[in-house]
Amino acid sequence: MLVVKGAKIYPVIGDVLENGMIVIDSEGKIQDIGADLSVCENARVLDLSGKVIIPGLIDAHTHVGIWGDGEGRAGYDGNEAVKAITGEVRAIDAVNPRQVSFESAREGGITTVQILPGSANPIGGLGFACKTYGTIIDKMVVKSPTALKGATGENPKGAHGLGQKQAPSTRMGIAAMIREYFKNAQEYGQKKKRAQAEGKPFETDLNLESGLMVLNKEIPYRVHAHRHDDIVTAIRICEELEIDYSIEHCTDGHLIAEYLGEKNATAVVGPGLSSSGKVETANMTDANAAILAKHGVKVCLMTDHPFLNCRYFLQYGAIAHKYGLPFAETLRAMTINPAEALGIADRVGSLEVGKDADFVVLNGEPFSYKGSVEETYIEGNLVWQRKLY
Amino acid sequence: MLGIANIKIETIANGTIAEGDVLIEDGKIKALGKDLDLSSCRKIIDGKRRVATPGLIDAHTHLGLSESGVGREGRDTNEGTDPITPFCTARDGINMGDEAFEVFRKSGITVVGILPGSGNILGGTGLALKCRGMIVDEAVLKDPVGMKAALGENPKNAYGGRRQSPSTRMGSAALLRGALLRAKEYFEKLNATTDGSADFKKDWKSEALLPVIQKQIPLIIHCHRHDDIITAVRICKEFDVKYVLDHVTDGYLLKDIIKDESVHCAVGPTLHYGSKVENKERDFRTPVVFAREDIPFCFITDHPIVDGRNLILTASTATQWGMSDEDALKAITLGSAEHLGIDDKVGSLEPGKDADIVIWSANPLEFTSFVDVTIIDGEIVYERSQN
Structure with a gap:
């Protein structure tokens, strides 16, 4: 189980979360998404404070x-x-x-x-x-x-x-x-x-x-x-x-x-x-x-x-x-x-319970030049990460 | 006189002025700085909350050689009938009515280098042009800026397929050497001919290459792959000619040699994809490494390969890979002017330089900022309508 927290989240369907959490199950599906969720103790926690998350x-x-x-x-x-x-x-x-x-x-x-x-x-x-x-x-x-x-x-x-x-x-x-x-x-x-x-x-x-x-x-x-x-x-x-x-x-x-x-x-x-x-x-x-x-x-x-x-x-x-x-x-x-x-x-297509945990971590707001893609996740797995030359 | 008041000024040459004025007279920048006396200006543009950069x-x-929205009839980029056509001049192929000129002005581009394509080993001369007017001869800033040359896949594909030379990189290099050698010997013969050359047979190709042999203009060499870059350096050293490198996709692999040679590089079109084997490594690595190593460079769009209106987006995207905002802006202004040898006139906001100025709605690198006003030689050539 993976828990993503600290980021501003644009789920596309549903309200924008200024400081949201996403709980991802072992199958790579979104188990829960919200402002303040209870999480089981052995979950891996990814702190993305200061970042912005949009759906893949x-x-x-x-x-x-x-x-x-x-x-x-x-x-x-x-x-x-x-x-x-x-x-x-x-x-x-x-x-x-x-x-x-x-x-x-x-x-x-x-x-x-x-x-x-x-x-x-x-x-x-x-x-x-x-x-x-x-x-x-x-x-x-x-x-x-x-x-x-x-x-x-x-x-x-x-x-x-x-x-x-x-x-x-x-x-x-x-x-x-x-x-x-x-x-x-x-x-x-x-x-x-x-x-x-x-x-x-x-x-x-x-x-x-x-x-x-x-x-x-x-x-x-x-x-x-x-x-x-x-x-x-x-x-x-x-x-x-x-x-x-x-x-x-x-x-x-x-x-x-x-x-x-x-x-x-x-x-x-x-x-x-x-x-x-x-x-x-x-x-x-x-x-x-x-x-x-x-x-x-x-x-x-x-x-x-x-x-x-x-x-x-x-x-x-x-x-x-x-x-x-x-x-x-x-x-x-x-x-x-x-x-x-x-x-x-x-x-x-959106970050909702039951959907695939495909999401993108941005360095700032989308459509701003400061909002570069930092990480890309598919079904809860990190599949791309920016590494500066 | 035209004035711009209370604007943030990115001078490029001398840092940023947080809020200042610009005074323009006779098409030149007369002064810039804090609290200028603008009382004699016939028009003052309010720059509050806006940003000025050089054009x-x-x-x-x-641009104008490969026209927008026209198709085959508007394509005059490559005289692809002979791999050695140094006598061609871009000036003779430019349609100033190409609709892309207006798009360039709207995108804040005031000066362009326009070059023949890369189908030929020696394609002809390129020029620097202001993006204004309908008469090419009145728009010229400098002509020629250099002699276009090309190595790698393009000449091979253009001729090899027809069973003509060049069909290999060896053949390309041999053709370039041959043409330069002939021009050099022609130059020596010309010098040895004292009596006004009565029996001297003019060689059109060598005549066109004389400014290269005499180091008056550089070769502008299209090269992507590392070995093509090295070949370019090798041949230019052999013949002791001035040169600059364009595209330079693999440049990051050769940073020491490029530094030693102090050769100026035009990198791009960086937003494009790996359209060929020779540019498969295309990304922001080369310009980022160049900026870090202080190798002089600029960004290019190679319009229409990447549309010219994305020049600013190229600079913005470079910052996502760690290039500073300052370096990114320099690479589409002063860096470009240096590449074309016109930095005495344009490329930065300094007194005495041409008044080519862009007024942006906000930070020019921000994706969503607009060009509000474009000024060329002190004249407003584009103004965004407020509705």
């Missing part, structure tokens, strides 16, 4: 472990871009848990990530959520799969139409391919049901199985969309299909925030701090998250690691806050909002 |  951060959109940071071409496994529809691929099969990016995540106070395939394909494959510490990916998984990744706009056009002279080469082509994929998955699902009812043999199609999971609302379709019309197209298609979705990046969201609010959309906004290298990101603004939240959009922040190094997730939060996202809402956008969006809020 | 300087960017 959740980065809802990353390519941690699959992009090969610092490894060059040999370590890159981000996009199976030889064809445009790859529902059969799974990010989990490409993740290297010993990749430096996992340590970067822990340094950034991130304890849970969603790892997704890249954005070259309109249908890109399955993503999943895992903790950021461990050596066997299957033991790190929190939930798998969490999503079918898809993409609109410049990237699929660039990877296929312009690069390889194959479909899609236009935004029309991208939308058509997404519609066709889900129509095929629908028919496939009906055939499968019929075969099962009749007890007949059936040939499984792994590509369409992923689409079927989306159609059955087991997982959402997470659509990469920057430009406002790509966002609107993504919503149009998802509403036609009556599937759950999230808008990933949502760079132009601030231009159509009212519309997104009406749709009760979930926007995973980022990567923060980035430059606008593409035409479709020309309207980028640091105020995007604030404007979306103001219009009732459920906002999660993301680093899109490596595009923003996940080490600097809190810096991104600070900038989103600076440009108008209220303090508490910013913290939510990096903890409980992504936990809910990923369907893992029963385990992570 | 920030990003010594290594591709």
Whole structure:
């Protein structure tokens, strides 16, 4: 049993504790949290007086472990871009848990990530959520799969139409391919049901199985969309299909925030701090998250690691806050909002009794430059500690 | 005349003035200190509870060469058709209408170094520019500041893939040596030609390298990995040329050599990730060690690799790794000016220097502080709207 005491605690759900305590059981779960708790005598006590504790951060959109940071071409496994529809691929099969990016995540106070395939394909494959510490990916998984990744706009056009002279080469082509994929998955699902009812043999199609999971609302379709019309197209298609979705990046969201609010959309906004290298990101603004939240959009922040190094997730939060996202809402956008969006809020996203003891020890207030990450804990275990050079 | 009253002043060169005034005349800082007579000023900015710093300087960017929100059509960074293009000048590729210029002003950056990319062994000359106006020639502060050179992965990847040289680090070094040797011999031949060079065939590449051979400008050498840094030092010593090192990711491993050479280093883009094998060690170790060892250095964003608006965030984050606030601020102002050889004009708040000044809403290193006003040559070029 571990007892943490003395620190100011932002539990995200529940009141801020100026001088709080957390009791962690031997399974790494939060047994109790409060101002003044009674503790059994043989508990290990960690005195964090003067420090600030926040829940382990959740980065809802990353390519941690699959992009090969610092490894060059040999370590890159981000996009199976030889064809445009790859529902059969799974990010989990490409993740290297010993990749430096996992340590970067822990340094950034991130304890849970969603790892997704890249954005070259309109249908890109399955993503999943895992903790950021461990050596066997299957033991790190929190939930798998969490999503079918898809993409609109410049990237699929660039990877296929312009690069390889194959479909899609236009935004029309991208939308058509997404519609066709889900129509095929629908028919496939009906055939499968019929075969099962009749007890007949059936040939499984792994590509369409992923689409079927989306159609059955087991997982959402997470659509990469920057430009406002790509966002609107993504919503149009998802509403036609009556599937759950999230808008990933949502760079132009601030231009159509009212519309997104009406749709009760979930926007995973980022990567923060980035430059606008593409035409479709020309309207980028640091105020995007604030404007979306103001219009009732459920906002999660993301680093899109490596595009923003996940080490600097809190810096991104600070900038989103600076440009108008209220303090508490910013913290939510990096903890409980992504936990809910990923369907893992029963385990992570806030410091509450029964949840995993994933937390970050800061040297000061979050979103201040004095509030550096000093230690990161996952399930009660210290997994990163700042050591000055 | 323009005045700033009752403001905390980070002079960088001479410490902090807890509350003082700044007097600006003809685009220069006329005076700064306590209780100045500002009565002749046409405008006085109230600095109460705010902080003044020198305009920030990003010594290594591709601003205007690699344009924001434009894509392929706005990319003019690398003349990637020949690994030796010393005759190129960044000035000829800069679009002053790049929207990023306004973002830079909004971020308190008043001067930038703009360099050709790192695809070529010798990429051309870079310059120092004020972030103002639409005419590049009117914005130039110093041109050239140096000749861009590159070692390591980028030239190899740019040419090796096409089965052209360089395809190895050996090939890169050989090309650099070859070009310098040819220019040196060209210079000697030029000197030996007394009769106005009637039969002298001009060599465009060597002509462009003459300022390097004559030690008028430094080589600005892109190098990340320790062995590339050492190769840069080796070749520069062989040819006795001036040089500075840019990126210097592995610099902490070579602090003694860098110190012995008294070479100025531009470190970064530190907020980026290990995008290549040669920069896999990227973190704050090198700048923190440099600051501790008194090795002269500055931070760079390499915009757009890291967006220039994050220059201040780079300095703030360095303090989380133990760098002092003073060293962190110096590394984006005076340190950058020294790197570009323009510290006689900019980089600190001192009488006689250009009036490039940023007024911050609070401590500039605090993540949530705003740039309230940016002043270049005594003129307000950006003012934050109060709503």
